[in-house]
Amino acid sequence: MSTQRPTCPRWCVAVHASEDESAISRHRSAIVDVAALQPAGATTLMLELHRTEGELTTWVYIGDGERQFLELSVESALRVAAALESVGVA
Ligand SMILES: [Zn+2]
Secondary structure, three states: OOOOOOOOOOOOOOOHHHHOOOOOOEEEOOOEEEEEEEOOEEEEEEEEEEEEOOOOOOEEEEEOOOOOEEEEEHHHHHHHHHHHHHOOOO
16 A cells, blocks of 8 residues: 555655644655764764645755754755855865
């Protein structure tokens, strides 16, 4: 039995039959762990895409699941990555 909706983006791994709390689906990607170094030490950040059915914006969550996070549109996240390159780190 498929758990996906016809409107799921290709990155969606949500099990909509059990995860959706209303008639409106919340698409989400798999969580990707990213090893990161912060001034306080090493940590693991989670990265996840999500989008509510019917909305145009796909959001990127990057955070530790507790205290710190960024939630940006995909386009904004790509601009941040491009800005890092523009200052010469890559
Ligand atoms: Zn979906």
